[in-house]
Every structure is written in structure tokens, then in C-alpha cells.
Amino acid sequence: xxxxxxxxxxxxxxxxxxxPFAPRGAQAAAAGAIPPSVSLEVTGxxxxxxxxxxxxxxxxxxxxxxxxxxxxxxxxxxxxxPMPPLEPGFLRTVTVPVTIRAPGFATVSGxxxxxxxxxxxxxxxxxxxxxxxDPESIAGDGVLLDGTIDPARxxxxxxxxxxxxxxxxxxxxxxxxxxxxxxxxxxSESGPDVDVMSVGHAASRDFLLVEPRNEGVIADVTPGAPYxxxxxxxxxxxxxxxxxxxxxxxxxxVEVFVLAIGPGDxxxxxxxxxxxPGDGHNRHGTFDISGYGEIVVxxxxxxxxASYRYGGDDVTPxxxxxxxxGRDHGDYGVLHRVTFDLANPSSxxxxxxxxxxxxxxxxxxxxxxxGELKELGCARLPREYEIAxxxxxxxxxxxxxxxxxxxxxxxxxxEIGITATPPIAQTPPIDAPDGCFPKPSS
Numbered sequence: 056x057x058x059x060x061x062x063x064x065x066x067x068x069x070x071x072x073x074x075p076f077a078p079r080g081a082q083a084a085a086a087g088a089i090p091p092s093v094s095l096e097v098t099g100x101x102x103x104x105x106x107x108x109x110x111x112x113x114x115x116x117x118x119x120x121x122x123x124x125x126x127x128x129x130x131x132x133x134x135x136x137p138m139p140p141l142e143p144g145f146l147r148t149v150t151v152p153v154t155i156r157a158p159g160f161a162t163v164s165g166x167x168x169x170x171x172x173x174x175x176x177x178x179x180x181x182x183x184x185x186x187x188x189d190p191e192s193i194a195g196d197g198v199l200l201d202g203t204i205d206p207a208r209x210x211x212x213x214x215x216x217x218x219x220x221x222x223x224x225x226x227x228x229x230x231x232x233x234x235x236x237x238x239x240x241x242x243s244e245s246g247p248d249v250d251v252m253s254v255g256h257a258a259s260r261d262f263l264l265v266e267p268r269n270e271g272v273i274a275d276v277t278p279g280a281p282y283x284x285x286x287x288x289x290x291x292x293x294x295x296x297x298x299x300x301x302x303x304x305x306x307x308x309v310e311v312f313v314l315a316i317g318p319g320d321x322x323x324x325x326x327x328x329x330x331x332p333g334d335g336h337n338r339h340g341t342f343d344i345s346g347y348g349e350i351v352v353x354x355x356x357x358x359x360x361a362s363y364r365y366g367g368d369d370v371t372p373x374x375x376x377x378x379x380x381g382r383d384h385g386d387y388g389v390l391h392r393v394t395f396d397l398a399n400p401s402s403x404x405x406x407x408x409x410x411x412x413x414x415x416x417x418x419x420x421x422x423x424x425x426g427e428l429k430e431l432g433c434a435r436l437p438r439e440y441e442i443a444x445x446x447x448x449x450x451x452x453x454x455x456x457x458x459x460x461x462x463x464x465x466x467x468x469x470e471i472g473i474t475a476t477p478p479i480a481q482t483p484p485i486d487a488p489d490g491c492f493p494k495p496s497s
Contacts, residue, residue, distance in 0.1 A: 086157035087129070088122035089165040090115070096172050098239060099270035101140040106270055107171065108138055115151060115167050124157035143175035176239065178269040179302050181209040182345035184372060184388050185311070188215045188338035188463075189381065190331060193289075193315045196223060197331040200313040202341065203232070209302040211344070213388025214313050215255065215463040216296075218247075218289040225295050226314040226322045227284040231276045236307040241271035241300040244285055247293035252419055252433065252491075255463025258296040260421035260430065262460060266300070266390070267423070276309050281323050288318060296463045298388060340381030342372035348391035354473040356399040356407065356447060363393050366415070366467025385467045393457040395473050399447035406446050409455065409471065410439040410478040416466030417491040423458040432482035433491035439478035442471070 095114040097107065112131050119129060132152030141147055148170050155163045187200040193216050204210045216225060229238060243261035246254040265271070276282045289295055303309060316325050333339065354361035366386045374381060383389070399405045411420055413434050420431045424443045434440055447453065461467055483490045 083159065083161040084124070085155075085163050086124045086127050086160035087119055087155040087163055089153045089155065089163060090118040090167055092168045092170070093118050094170045094172075096174050096273040097141070097271065098174050098176050098241075098273065099141070099143070099268050101142045101268070102173050102270055103268070104138045104140060106265070107141060108134055110272055111138075111149065111151060111169050111171065114169060115153060118167075119153070119155065123155065124160040127155055127157035127160070130154045130156070141171065141173045143173050146170065146172045174273055176269070179209050179239075179300070181211040181300050181302070182343065183208055183210045183375070184342040184344045184383070185210055185212045186338065186340050186342060186381070186383050186388055187213065187313050188387065189336060190334035191215065191336065191338065192217045192219045192334065193223065193225075193331070194219050195331060196315050196317055196320070196325070197329045198312060198325070199315055199331055200339075201310060203308050203310055204238070204301050204303055205308045206303040206306055209300065210311070211388055212297070212299040212301065212311060212313070214297050215294070215387065216289075216315070217251070217294045218291055220291060222288060222290045222318060224286060224288050224314075224316050224318060224320070226286045226312075226316060227297065227299065228312050228314070228322055229274065229276045229282040229284065229301070230310045230312065230326060231278040232308050232310060233278065234307045235275065235277045235305070236309045237304040238274050238276055238282075238309055239271055239302040239304055240274055240284060241265055241269065242284065242297060244295070244297040246295035247287060247289045249292050249294070251294045251464035252417070252462065254294045254296050255465060256419040256421065258298055259460040259462045260428070262298040263421055263423050263458060264428065267426070267458075271300070273304065281326070283322065286322070294464070298460070337381045338383070340374045340379050340383065341376060342383055343375055344372050344389055347372050348386065348389050350392075351394045351396060352473075353396045354398070354407070356401055356405040356475065360472055360474040361395065362470050362472030364414070364468050364470045365391050366461050366469050386461050387463055389460065391457075391459050393471065395455050395457070396452070397445065397447060397455065397473065398452045400450060402449045404446055404448060405475065406444060407473050407475050408444045408478050409442040409457070410474060411442055412437055412439050412470040412472070413466075414468045414470055418465040418467065418469055419462050420465075420469065421459065421462070422471075425456055433485050434482045435491045436489050438489070439474065439476075440482050441478040441480055
């Protein structure tokens with residue numbers, strides 16, 4: 056099976072082998088070669104149609120990449136038949152029209168048949184977090200992060216970087232250590248964009264959606280052929296972020312890298328390059344997140360409010376290297392799973408509210424509340440804003456499950472809790488006096 060490389064660019068990658076130029080007067084060489092068929096393995100309960108469409112095009116792109124001429128652009132037609140949700144254990148075959156164009160080369164058109172298999176595999180929760188936010192602003196080329204993923208210990212990677220100076224690529228890749236390996240990858244990615252809070256918000260929000268469905272791809276990683284998870288060109292002042300869960304399915308470990316490289320560099324040639332120096336904020340490290348952020352909080356109608364605070368400096372995930380001064384202040388990359396046990400011992404209906412309260416400055420948030428996504432706008436002041444409400448019948452009990460992940464670009468700590476006092480119904484406009492970034496008064 057061809058390796059599934061999740062390329063995002065639509066131009067020739069620097070490691071591709073370009074099609075040869077035709078001699079003057081001769082027929083132009085082809086802009087690339089379209090494979091007749093491609094195989095793709097995914098996971099998900101189920102795999103969502105939009106996710107499948109992205110992965111189908113990425114798999115085709117990976118097969119085409121080594122044949123592309125310089126400056127080639129690949130265009131895809133509609134997937135036939137349209138993809139419905141794909142349940143675990145099911146196989147589906149589709150065809151995709153493909154056109155490749157490049158200046159000075161002959162345009163190539165054709166179709167590729169894609170066999171998609173949804174592999175029925177159990178979910179997993181990585182006990183290890185690789186936190187990559189140091190240096191936050193990239194001013195040179197080099198290695199931002201490198202680490203090993205062992206078969207016995209899945210890993211979550213959280214990366215967040217801004218480019219300064221000149222345009223460069225941020226590349227996330229896997230490299231086989233000594234022999235071929237198979238890896239399940241569940242990811243969200245966002246940016247590049249100059250709006251740092253929107254980039255961080257999108258990465259966390261999208262991960263909250265794919266992680267519960269176990270929605271990802273299975274990659275074959277072979278020695279000498281790094282598997283590209285993400286390859287994105289970032290302009291100065293733009294930010295990129297991403298959350299990626301990795302699980303090795305074979306008995307061979309792999310290495311994961313985050314690189315900052317030039318637009319024309321070959322990622323494989325930069326794996327042994329220098330490590331970029333930190334920026335002094337020490338937002339990096341390898342952290343133990345097994346069981347971290349999982350808590351049950353009790354609330355009784357008529358009693359005091361019940362709350363949970365996260366992202367502060369007082370309690371953080373422990374760094375597995377006692378010699379490393381890196382810390383994850385803000386709990387970036389950590390899923391917090393909070394269960395509120397609600398009790399109404401009274402003889403009347405009671406309405407209670409789930410709220411958030413910023414305690415560290417401007418913040419945006421996403422919450423899965425009993426499996427339903429709730430997004431809140433930007434808030435800055437330490438006020439209670441409503442996330443959801445519940446009506447509790449007399450002498451009743453219920454639980455509500457909250458899953459959330461801090462947003463890159465937001466400030467923490469943040470409090471969430473249950474109260475009987477109605478909170479503010481919605482967060483303010485961003486330029487309101489109590490918004491995140493008020494405009495100066497005239």
C-alpha cells in the first residue's frame with residue numbers, strides 16, 4: 056500500500072522528482088503522472104464524509120508528488136460516488152478526476168480509483184505530551200522538536216509557532232528508526248493566519264470533534280522515506296498550530312519531528328540539523344498526562360456553587376525529565392474531562408447553569424457538553440458566561456460531562472462551574488468595553 060502523506064500545499068514539494076524538460080521543438084513533457092489506483096486506510100466511528108474527502112485527496116496527492124514538474128498545480132474533480140459516513144470494518148471504492156498543470160509542460164488529466172478501508176480499532180489516550188511552543192517565534196531554520204514514539208506508549212504532540220523574518224515551511228513528519236512501522240494518526244491543524252487566537256481556537260476545537268470518534272489515518276513509515284503529517288508555508292507574522300495523537304501499531308518505534316525549513320528544502324535532509332534555541336519562556340517538554348485533568352465535581356441545589364479551575368501556574372502536568380525546566384503553564388495540549396454530579400433534593404424544579412469565568416485575560420473556548428460542541432466567543436473580564444443550562448426535576452440526580460482543551464493564544468487560568476445564578480447569556484463583541492480588545496475611546 057502506498058504511504059498516506061497528508062500534504063497541504065498544491066505546488067511541487069522540494070523532495071519530489073520533477074518531470075524532465077522537453078528539448079526545444081519537441082513535444083512538451085507531462086506535468087506529472089496520475090496513478091490509476093490508490094489505497095487508503097482510515098479509522099473512525101464513523102469516519103465523517105468531509106474528513107474522508109480530505110484524506111482521499113491527500114492520498115492521491117502523495118502518489119502524484121514524486122512525478123510533479125516544477126510549479127505544478129493539482130486539481131481534483133468531484134468524488135464519485137459522494138462519500139457517506141464510513142463505519143468501522145467497511146470498504147468503499149470511489150473515483151476522482153485529476154488534472155495536473157505546470158508552466159511549460161503538457162497538462163495531464165485522468166481518474167484515480169481509491170479503495171478506502173475503515174479499520175476497526177479501539178480508541179486510545181496518549182499518556183505522554185510533547186509540547187512544542189519554544190521558540191514560539193521562529194527566526195531561523197532548524198529542528199523545533201524531535202522525540203521517539205514507542206509501541207507501548209502513544210504520544211500527543213501540541214505545536215504552536217509564529218514565523219518572523221522570512222517565509223519558511225513548518226513540517227511535521229515521522230521517520231522510521233530502523234525498520235518499517237505502522238502508525239495511527241489523529242490530528243487537527245490550523246493556520247497559517249495572523250489572528251493568533253483564532254488559530255489556537257480552531258486547533259483545539261477541531262481536535263475535540265475528531266478525538267472522540269477515533270477519526271484518523273493509518274500510515275506506513277519506512278526507513279529513508281519520512282511520512283509527512285503536515286507541510287505548510289508560513290509567512291512572517293502568521294501562526295500555525297496543531298494537535299496530533301500518534302499510536303504505533305507495529306513493534307517498531309518511530310521518531311517525530313517538527314522542522315522549520317526553507318521553501319525549497321528537502322525535509323529529509325534537515326532531520327540531523329541543529330536544534331533551534333529557545334526563547335527563554337520554556338514552553339516545551341515531555342509531560343505525563345495520564346489521568347491529568349480528569350475530575351468529578353459535586354453540586355447540590357441550595358448549596359454553594361461548584362467549580363473547577365485549569366490552566367494556572369500552580370498545578371501543571373509533570374515534566375518527565377526532572378532536569379528540564381520546561382513547563383506547560385496553560386495546560387496546552389491537555390484534554391480536561393470534568394464530570395459534574397448534579398443533585399436536586401428539593402420538591403421543586405431547579406434550573407442550574409454551566410458557566411466559564413476568565414481569570415487570566417483574553418480567552419476563547421470550546422466545550423463538548425454531553426457530546427455537543429459549545430463554542431464561546433472571546434472574553435476578558437472575570438465574569439461568569441453561560442455555556443449551558445439544566446432543569447433538574449424534584450428529588451433528582453443527573454451528571455453532565457464536559458471535555459475541553461485550552462486554546463493556544465488564549466490566557467489562563469479559566470474557571471468552569473455550576474451555579475443557580477443566571478450567568479451572562481453570551482460573551483461580548485470583541486470591540487465592546489468588556490470585550491477582548493476594546494477600541495480606544497475617542
